[in-house]
Amino acid sequence: MNVIEIKNLTKYYGKARGVIDVSIEVEQGEVFGFIGPNGAGKSTTIRTLLGLIYPTSGSARIFGKSCTTNPEVREDVGYLPSEVFYYDGMRVIDLLRYSASFYRKDCTKRINELAEIMDLDLKRRIDDLSFGNKKKVGIVQGLLHGPKLIILDEPTTGLDPLMQQTFFDLIDSENKKGATVFLSSHILREVQKMCERVALIKDGRIIKLERMSALQENNFKRIKVEGLSNLDKTIFDMPGVSKLENGGKTASFLYRGDINNVIRKLAQTEVSNLSIDEPDLEEVFMHYYSKDG
Amino acid sequence: MNMYLHELKSLRKSTIIWVCAMIAIALVYLSLYPAIYRDGAHFKDMLAGYPASIRAMLGVTVDSVTSPLGFYSMILAFVVLCGGVQAMNLGMTILSKETRERTADFLLVKPVSRAAIVTAKVLAALTVLLVTDVLYYAVASTIASMVKQSSYSGGLFFMINLTLFFVQLIFFAIGAVVSVFFDRLRSVLPVSLGTVFGCYIVGALVAAGKDDWARFISPFRYFDYSYIIQNSRYETPYLITGAVIVVTAVVTCYFVFARKDIHAVS
Amino acid sequence: MNMVLRELRANTRALVIWSVCMFLCVLSGMAKFTAYTSATATGPSINDLLKTMPTSIKALFGFASFDMATMSGYLALLFIYVELVAAIHAALLGAGIIAKEESDKTTEYLMVKPVSRTAIVTSKLVAALLNVIVINVVTLVSFLIVVPLYSKGSNASGEVLMMTLSMFVVQLIFLSFGAALAASMRNPRASGSIASGTVLTAYFLARITDMSDKLRFLNVITPFKYFDLGRIVAGHGLNLGIVLLSLALVAAFSVLTYVFYQKRDLNI
Numbered sequence: 001m002n003v004i005e006i007k008n009l010t011k012y013y014g015k016a017r018g019v020i021d022v023s024i025e026v027e028q029g030e031v032f033g034f035i036g037p038n039g040a041g042k043s044t045t046i047r048t049l050l051g052l053i054y055p056t057s058g059s060a061r062i063f064g065k066s067c068t069t070n071p072e073v074r075e076d077v078g079y080l081p082s083e084v085f086y087y088d089g090m091r092v093i094d095l096l097r098y099s100a101s102f103y104r105k106d107c108t109k110r111i112n113e114l115a116e117i118m119d120l121d122l123k124r125r126i127d128d129l130s131f132g133n134k135k136k137v138g139i140v141q142g143l144l145h146g147p148k149l150i151i152l153d154e155p156t157t158g159l160d161p162l163m164q165q166t167f168f169d170l171i172d173s174e175n176k177k178g179a180t181v182f183l184s185s186h187i188l189r190e191v192q193k194m195c196e197r198v199a200l201i202k203d204g205r206i207i208k209l210e211r212m213s214a215l216q217e218n219n220f221k222r223i224k225v226e227g228l229s230n231l232d233k234t235i236f237d238m239p240g241v242s243k244l245e246n247g248g249k250t251a252s253f254l255y256r257g258d259i260n261n262v263i264r265k266l267a268q269t270e271v272s273n274l275s276i277d278e279p280d281l282e283e284v285f286m287h288y289y290s291k292d293g
Numbered sequence: 294m295n296m297y298l299h300e301l302k303s304l305r306k307s308t309i310i311w312v313c314a315m316i317a318i319a320l321v322y323l324s325l326y327p328a329i330y331r332d333g334a335h336f337k338d339m340l341a342g343y344p345a346s347i348r349a350m351l352g353v354t355v356d357s358v359t360s361p362l363g364f365y366s367m368i369l370a371f372v373v374l375c376g377g378v379q380a381m382n383l384g385m386t387i388l389s390k391e392t393r394e395r396t397a398d399f400l401l402v403k404p405v406s407r408a409a410i411v412t413a414k415v416l417a418a419l420t421v422l423l424v425t426d427v428l429y430y431a432v433a434s435t436i437a438s439m440v441k442q443s444s445y446s447g448g449l450f451f452m453i454n455l456t457l458f459f460v461q462l463i464f465f466a467i468g469a470v471v472s473v474f475f476d477r478l479r480s481v482l483p484v485s486l487g488t489v490f491g492c493y494i495v496g497a498l499v500a501a502g503k504d505d506w507a508r509f510i511s512p513f514r515y516f517d518y519s520y521i522i523q524n525s526r527y528e529t530p531y532l533i534t535g536a537v538i539v540v541t542a543v544v545t546c547y548f549v550f551a552r553k554d555i556h557a558v559s
Numbered sequence: 560m561n562m563v564l565r566e567l568r569a570n571t572r573a574l575v576i577w578s579v580c581m582f583l584c585v586l587s588g589m590a591k592f593t594a595y596t597s598a599t600a601t602g603p604s605i606n607d608l609l610k611t612m613p614t615s616i617k618a619l620f621g622f623a624s625f626d627m628a629t630m631s632g633y634l635a636l637l638f639i640y641v642e643l644v645a646a647i648h649a650a651l652l653g654a655g656i657i658a659k660e661e662s663d664k665t666t667e668y669l670m671v672k673p674v675s676r677t678a679i680v681t682s683k684l685v686a687a688l689l690n691v692i693v694i695n696v697v698t699l700v701s702f703l704i705v706v707p708l709y710s711k712g713s714n715a716s717g718e719v720l721m722m723t724l725s726m727f728v729v730q731l732i733f734l735s736f737g738a739a740l741a742a743s744m745r746n747p748r749a750s751g752s753i754a755s756g757t758v759l760t761a762y763f764l765a766r767i768t769d770m771s772d773k774l775r776f777l778n779v780i781t782p783f784k785y786f787d788l789g790r791i792v793a794g795h796g797l798n799l800g801i802v803l804l805s806l807a808l809v810a811a812f813s814v815l816t817y818v819f820y821q822k823r824d825l826n827i
Contacts, residue, residue, distance in 0.1 A: 487647075
C-alpha cells in the first residue's frame with residue numbers, strides 16, 4: 001500500500017509558483033528523501049500533504065485519504081517543521097501533554113523515553129530554551145504518539161552533530177518498527193545516509209525520482225588526475241565530461257559514458273596519481289541543479 | 294475538550310484583568326452616587342423659583358438621571374465600552390493566534406478538523422465573556438444595592454446588564470471575522486481599539502437621536518437604556534440586527550477558516 | 560537618517576488610516592452640531608438655569624461645563640473624543656515603535672549594524688514625532704475645513720488652533736510614555752496593551768472628575784485634564800506654565816526611554 005500518494009499536485013500562491021505537477025508515491029516502510037534548494041517547493045508539497053494548504057489542482061493523500069476531508073488520518077502522522085514555535089508561557093511537559101491529548105492513547109511513557117534519548121529537560125519553560133532545545137521539543141512532540149508516517153522538514157537545523165546522530169538513530173529505529181519516513185532536506189549527506197529513494201525538486205517540478213543507488217551510480221564517476229608535468233589543456237575535451245577543472249598538473253571532472261574512452265586518453269599522458277570515485281550525492285545534485293543541468 | 298481547556302487556560306490572566314477593570318469602573322462611579330443624588334435633590338429644590346413648565350421638564354430629567362437605574366445606565370455605558378474592547382480583542386486574537394504566534398504547524402497537523410478547532414475556540418471565548426459578565430454582574434449588583442438611595446427593579450437591572458453581553462457578542466463576532474480575513478495583522482490592538490472606539494464615538498456624537506438610522510452603525514446604540522427602563526424590553530429591530538451580525542460572522546469564520554491556506558513561517 | 564526613513568515608511572499605512580479616521584471623526588461630529596444647537600437652545604432661561612446646575616448633574620447630562628449652543632462650546636465637547644483618538648494613536652505608536660524590533664524579531668538585524676542604541680532610539684522618536692505632527696496637522700486642517708460649514712459665520716479658528724495645540728502636547732505625553740514603557744518592560748509586546756490601558760484609565764479618570772468637585776485633585780494624573788478646554792472656549796488660550804510642565808514630563812519620559820533602552824537585554 002502507498003502511504004503517500006501525491007498526484008499531479010499543482011499549487012499557485014496567486015500568481016507565484018508553489019509546485020507544478022508533482023507526483024510522488026511513497027510505499028509503506030520506506031525512507032523517502034525529498035531534496036531541493038531553498039524555494040524549490042519542498043515545504044509547499046509537505047504542507048499540502050498535511051492539509052495546511054489547499055492544492056490548486058491535483059491531490060495529496062495520506063493512507064489513501066486527504067487530510068483536509070479526513071483530518072483523523074493525521075492521528076498516525078508525526079510532523080517536525082523546519083522551524084518550531086510554541087505557545088508562550090508553557091513548560092515543555094505542558095506542551096507535550098497538550099500535544100498528547102490529541103491522540104487516543106496514553107503517551108506518557110513514550111514522552112519520558114524520548115526526552116531521555118534526546119536529553120531534554122521537561123520541566124523548563126519553552127520560552128527560555130535555545131533554538132536547538134526547542135527543536136528537540138519538536139522532535140519529541142512529533143514522535144510521542146508512535147506515528148506510522150513521519151514527515152520531517154529539514155529536521156536537523158539547530159542540532160549539534162552528536163544530537164543529529166542521536167536523532168537519525170531514533171528515526172532509524174522508528175523505521176525498523178515499521179514507520180514510513182518522508183525526509184525533506186537540502187543537506188544531501190543526511191538524505192544519502194538515510195534514504196532508499198529520493199525525489200529531486202527544482203523550480204516547483206520534480207526533475208528526478210529514483211532509487212538512491214541508481215541515482216548514485218547513474219554511470220557518473222568523479223575522476224581526479226595528477227600529471228608528472230603540466231596536463232594538456234584540451235586533453236579532456238570530450239563528450240561525457242562535465243565540471244572540468246583543469247589547472248597545471250591536476251585535473252578533476254565528472255564523467256558519464258564508456259569508461260574506456262577516458263582510459264585511452266589517460267594512456268597518452270604520464271600520470272603520477274589517479275583516483276576514480278563514486279560521486280557523492282552532492283555532485284549529482286550540483287549536476288542537476290546547475291543552470292544548464 | 295482539550296483545545297477548549299487550553300484556550301481557557303491561556304485566557305485566564307487577561308480575563309482577570311478585564312473583570313477587575315470593569316469592576317473598578319463600576320465601583321468608582323457608584324461610590325459617587327450618594328453625593329450626586331444629594332446634588333440632584335438640592336438642584337430640584339432650587340427649581341422651585343422657576344416657571345412650572347421648566348420645573349416639570351427639568352425635574353423629570355434630573356429625576357431620571359439620578360434614579361438608581363438611570364445613573365447606573367450611564368456607568369454601564371463605560372463598562373460596555375471596556376467590555377467591547379475586551380470582546381473585540383478576544384475575537385481578533387483567538388482564531389488568528391496560531392498564525393501570529395507561529396504555532397499553526399503545531400495545532401493544525403493534529404488529527405482534528407478545522408471546524409472542531411473553530412468550535413473549541415469560539416466556545417472558549419464565549420465562556421470567557423460569560424464568566425466576565427457574571428462576575429461583573431455579581432459585584433455590580435452588590436455595590437448598587439449598597440449605595441442605592443431608593444428602590445429599583447432587580448429585573449430591569451439585570452436586563453440592562455445583559456446588554457453588556459449582547460454588545461460583547463457583536464464585537465467578538467466582528468473581531469473574529471476580521472481576523473480570519475486579515476490573519477497577518479501584526480498587532481491586533483490598534484484595529485480593535487480603533488473599531489470599538491470608532492463605534493463608541495459614532496454612538497456618542499452621530500447617532501444621538503432616538504430613531505436615527507445611524508444607530509445601526511454603532512452596536513453601542515443598539516440598546517437604549519432609557520427605552521429598556523421605560524418599556525421593560527429591548528428594541529426588536531436592533532436585537533435582530535445584532536443577532537444577524539453575530540450569526541453571519543461566526544458562520545463566515547467557519548467557512549473561511551476551513552478553506553484557508555496556512556503558510557509557512559519565515 | 561536611513562533609520563528615520565525606514566520607520567516612517569513602516570508607519571505610513573497606519574498613519575494614513577489614522578488620519579482618515581481623524582478626518583471622519585471631525586466631520587461626523589460636526590455634522591451633528593445643528594441637532595445639538597436646536598436641542599439645547601430651547602430658551603434663554605434654561606441656559607441660565609443650566610449655569611446654576613451642579614457640575615455632577617451637568618456631567619450626567621453629558622455636556623460638562625460648555626455652552627452647547629455655541630460653536631466653541633460644542634467644539635470643546637467634540638474635542639474630548641478627538642483627543643481620545645489622538646492619545647490612543649500616540650500611546651500605541653510610542654510603544655510600538657520601540658518594541659518593533661523585538662516583536663518583529665528583527666533585533667539581530669538592526670543591532671549588529673554599526674549604530675549606537677542612542678542613535679536608534681533617536682531615529683525612532685524622531686519618526687514617531689513626525690507621525691504625531693502629521694496627525695495634528697490633519698486634525699487642524701479638518702477642523703478648519705469643516706467648522707466654517709456649520710458655524711454660520713462665527714469664527715472659531717482661534718479656539719481650534721489652541722485646542723489642537725493642547726492635543727499635540729497631550730499626544731507627546733502619551734507618546735513618550737508609551738516609548739518609556741516599551742523600553743522598560745521585559746516583554747515589550749505587552750507594552751501596547753498597557754499603554755492603551757493607561758490612556759483609557761486616564762480618560763475614565765477625566766470623566767469621573769467631571770462628576771465631583773471633590774475629586775479635582777485627580778486631574779493631576781490625567782493628561783486629558785491638563786488643559787482646561789473651558790479656558791480655551793473663553794478665549795484665554797493655553798496656560799504657559801502647564802505647557803512647560805507637560806513638556807518637562809515629555810522630556811523625562813524620553814530620557815527614561817534612552818536609559819532603559821540602553822540597559823535592556825534585547826529579546827531575540
